[in-house]
Amino acid sequence: MKRQQMRGLVMALMLTTALPTVTAHAQVATSSASKPWMNTKLSADQRADLIVARMTPDEKLTLVFGYFGSNQQKPKFTPHAEARMGSAGYIPGIPRLGVPPQWETDAGVGVATQRESSDPYLERTSLPSGIATAATWNPDLAFKGGAMIGSEARASGFNVQLAGGANLARDPRNGRNFEYGGEDPLLAGVMVGAQIRGIQSNNIISTIKHWALNGQETNRMTVSSNIGDAAARQSDLLAFEFAIEKASPGAVMCAYNRINSIYACESDYLLNEVLKKDWGYTGYVMSDWGGTHSTAKAANAGLDQESAYTFDKQPFFGAPLKAALADGSVSQARLDDMARRITRSMFAHGLFDHPVVKGPIDFAAHAKVTQADAEEAIVLLKNDGGLLPIAKSARKIVVIGSHSDVGVLSGGGSSQVFPVGGMAVKGLGPKGFPGPIVYHPSSPLKALQARNPAARFAYDDGSDPAAAAKAAAGADLVIVFAHQWAAESQDYSLTLADDQDALIDAVAAANSKTAVVLETGGPVLMPWLPKVGAVVEAWYAGTNGGEAIARVLTGEVNPSGRLPITFPRSADQLPRPVIDGDHSKPELMVDANYDIEGAAVGYKWFDKKGHQPLFAFGHGLSYSTFGYSDLKTSAAGDTLTVSFKVTNTGKTAGKDVPQVYVGPKGAPLDGRSGWEAPRRLGGFKKVELAPGASTTVAVTVDPRLLATFDSKAKAWTIAAGAYEVSLGASSRDLRAKAEVTLAAKTLPVTYDGK
Numbered sequence: 001m002k003r004q005q006m007r008g009l010v011m012a013l014m015l016t017t018a019l020p021t022v023t024a025h026a027q028v029a030t031s032s033a034s035k036p037w038m039n040t041k042l043s044a045d046q047r048a049d050l051i052v053a054r055m056t057p058d059e060k061l062t063l064v065f066g067y068f069g070s071n072q073q074k075p076k077f078t079p080h081a082e083a084r085m086g087s088a089g090y091i092p093g094i095p096r097l098g099v100p101p102q103w104e105t106d107a108g109v110g111v112a113t114q115r116e117s118s119d120p121y122l123e124r125t126s127l128p129s130g131i132a133t134a135a136t137w138n139p140d141l142a143f144k145g146g147a148m149i150g151s152e153a154r155a156s157g158f159n160v161q162l163a164g165g166a167n168l169a170r171d172p173r174n175g176r177n178f179e180y181g182g183e184d185p186l187l188a189g190v191m192v193g194a195q196i197r198g199i200q201s202n203n204i205i206s207t208i209k210h211w212a213l214n215g216q217e218t219n220r221m222t223v224s225s226n227i228g229d230a231a232a233r234q235s236d237l238l239a240f241e242f243a244i245e246k247a248s249p250g251a252v253m254c255a256y257n258r259i260n261s262i263y264a265c266e267s268d269y270l271l272n273e274v275l276k277k278d279w280g281y282t283g284y285v286m287s288d289w290g291g292t293h294s295t296a297k298a299a300n301a302g303l304d305q306e307s308a309y310t311f312d313k314q315p316f317f318g319a320p321l322k323a324a325l326a327d328g329s330v331s332q333a334r335l336d337d338m339a340r341r342i343t344r345s346m347f348a349h350g351l352f353d354h355p356v357v358k359g360p361i362d363f364a365a366h367a368k369v370t371q372a373d374a375e376e377a378i379v380l381l382k383n384d385g386g387l388l389p390i391a392k393s394a395r396k397i398v399v400i401g402s403h404s405d406v407g408v409l410s411g412g413g414s415s416q417v418f419p420v421g422g423m424a425v426k427g428l429g430p431k432g433f434p435g436p437i438v439y440h441p442s443s444p445l446k447a448l449q450a451r452n453p454a455a456r457f458a459y460d461d462g463s464d465p466a467a468a469a470k471a472a473a474g475a476d477l478v479i480v481f482a483h484q485w486a487a488e489s490q491d492y493s494l495t496l497a498d499d500q501d502a503l504i505d506a507v508a509a510a511n512s513k514t515a516v517v518l519e520t521g522g523p524v525l526m527p528w529l530p531k532v533g534a535v536v537e538a539w540y541a542g543t544n545g546g547e548a549i550a551r552v553l554t555g556e557v558n559p560s561g562r563l564p565i566t567f568p569r570s571a572d573q574l575p576r577p578v579i580d581g582d583h584s585k586p587e588l589m590v591d592a593n594y595d596i597e598g599a600a601v602g603y604k605w606f607d608k609k610g611h612q613p614l615f616a617f618g619h620g621l622s623y624s625t626f627g628y629s630d631l632k633t634s635a636a637g638d639t640l641t642v643s644f645k646v647t648n649t650g651k652t653a654g655k656d657v658p659q660v661y662v663g664p665k666g667a668p669l670d671g672r673s674g675w676e677a678p679r680r681l682g683g684f685k686k687v688e689l690a691p692g693a694s695t696t697v698a699v700t701v702d703p704r705l706l707a708t709f710d711s712k713a714k715a716w717t718i719a720a721g722a723y724e725v726s727l728g729a730s731s732r733d734l735r736a737k738a739e740v741t742l743a744a745k746t747l748p749v750t751y752d753g754k
């Protein structure tokens with residue numbers, strides 16, 4: 001029986017059962033009599049069917065039409081009084097039926113505020129950047145971080161959080177990589193999925209975004225990401241598929257860009273075919289802010305809600321949608337489906353049963369949550385001669401650059417969280433969007449000083465390399481903080497800004513005991529790498545970032561971050577050495593040919609082409625060492641299980657992230673096998689071990705990671721034959737291999753990992 005028929009039957013049954021029958025002695029409470037959808041014993045589907053059946057056409061239209069929540073567009077647009085001032089979005093409720101308003105806040109690292117001076121800046125807790133959380137390879141931390149920022153969203157009166165950035169880092173220069181989960185679909189899907197689950201544990205809706213293939217910021221509103229179906233499903237779409245299965249986000253936000261020349265928010269392929277039909281997604285699709293381009297085309301392609309209509313060329317889901325319903329170009333059934341999907345998500349995620357009420361926030365407790373995330377995100381890239389952790393004997397330590405005396409950098413754009421206590425540095429960066437450049441007031445220098453009372457610290461702001469070099473000479477240790485601000489709406493160069501390479505060169509020439517701490521949104525080039533003793537990637541470390549960095553540099557915390565993104569040696573190694581488009585012409589219709597690499601994103605491209613990265617996907621050092629042994633594989637049906645032992649072979653307790661990579665044995669890279677690259681990340685586990693301790697780990701590999709997608713058959717097909725299972729400390733540090741034979745297997749496109 002088709003899903004729709006079943007629903008009709010259930011509906012009929014329900015109306016006879018759910019509508020209360022008043023008996024002589026039992027008078028069901030009036031609320032359920034007048035609002036049977038408030039019966040929590042019913043499913044979200046049943047409750048949505050009931051409430052939509054009671055809605056007038058205009059009430060349904062209310063649900064699908066969104067407004068901005070900030071004074072930013074005055075006098076053209078003044079936000080509703082009921083909106084949360086300074087917020088991203090607001091959709092009115094339906095008081096007659098008890099439908100709460102939808103109050104929408106950005107985004108992935110905490111409660112953001114649109115930057116308009118007449119709006120009240122909300123000072124809230126910021127997680128480290130999304131790519132930093134991905135670098136922890138620790139889904140529990142991602143969940144806890146999501147739960148924390150979701151609780152701040154709820155306490156601030158929001159019931160929809162526009163988080164869940166899951167776009168793969170196809171280009172390391174993408175200005176929004178800092179918001180996402182890196183270059184691998186499994187890692188991004190697991191980590192972003194965990195964060196979404198955390199957010200939604202507060203009885204609010206999280207989005208997942210930007211659906212899909214939103215791979216660059218240059219010409220972001222017009223660029224067409226051109227890619228075949230199979231390559232898309234084996235890469236970008238797979239990250240969303242994993243995250244949606246793990247977290248059931250209440251909403252998907254369709255992206256600005258085009259896919260194969262069709263805007264994402266009116267792409268029947270993306271919204272109806274893949275998301276709603278193939279995957280059976282039951283939530284709703286909201287547009288990005290300015291991502292709606294039509295009425296009937298978008299509605300019939302699967303768009304369910306126009307966000308903040310004043311960002312669009314005109315309102316498309318307001319009066320024009322009413323007219324489209326009248327002329328039949330959009331059916332009543334489609335409008336009902338839109339309203340049902342929205343209310344279903346609202347029921348499923350507690351917006352009806354647990355209405356948001358503003359409340360207090362325990363910032364001290366939340367600072368600990370973000371700090372724990374930031375500490376595990378830090379990646380020790382290089383550490384020659386054990387320069388780090390800071391020696392107890394160090395008496396003269398020089399700290400240089402990047403405002404490290406007062407704070408840590410954060411990424412710019414709609415996800416910007418304004419710091420509790422105010423910005424550490426004022427007046428930096430663009431006055432308008434995506435500025436300002438915000439430093440969180442958590443000073444690495446002060447945190448280091450507090451932990452090394454016996455040492456004498458000197459600080460140099462790094463503005464003059466010669467002066468910095470002079471200050472560095474003769475020190476027991478020099479720590480140079482280097483920054484690269486990344487922001488929404490612009491891509492960035494791999495070369496450190498403000499000529500910091502010259503600064504690091506000068507300092508390293510004056511003192512070889514130099515450690516570089518990078519505060520970046522993603523990879524950067526390091527021409528000075530051979531001249532420095534240690535390099536640490538601290539990403540954008542969030543509210544307590546200074547503390548987190550200091551605890552790792554002093555050894556209080558043993559670094560355990562692993563790269564979620566390949567650091568290239570040069571842009572020439574990339575599928576598109578020059579990013580397509582022209583930043584100075586935002587309206588330019590641009591094509592980006594993603595079929596060059598197809599599904600071979602990141603390390604897969606490097607493996608396929610035989611390129612040597614500067615630092616490999618999955619790389620990260622520790623103050624200890626870890627050994628792997630007893631690699632075993634077992635294949636039963638479509639499940640491949642890989643087990644192995646991990647031992648802490650060093651003298652310091654610490655965490656490690658053994659990684660399992662899988663691929664056809666001797667995979668021909670001419671595409672015959674359909675595999676995009678020699679191997680894929682098939683599984684991973686973060687383990688914590690005392691010195692000398694061991695543990696046995698078992699991971700199961702999702703069969704889709706052993707398969708290729710057959711677009712004609714609409715199925716995942718595992719070819720019979722020999723496969724190679726590699727166990728490594730990174731995609732390039734493979735320590736052990738095993739072979740396993742798999743039987744041929746075909747899984748339907750509806751396969752959901754269960």
Ligand code: GLC
Pocket residue numbers: 088106107162209288289414
């Ligand atoms: C922005 C972003 C999106 C954000 C939305 C609301 O332009 O693309 O991520 O959630 O608009 O601010």
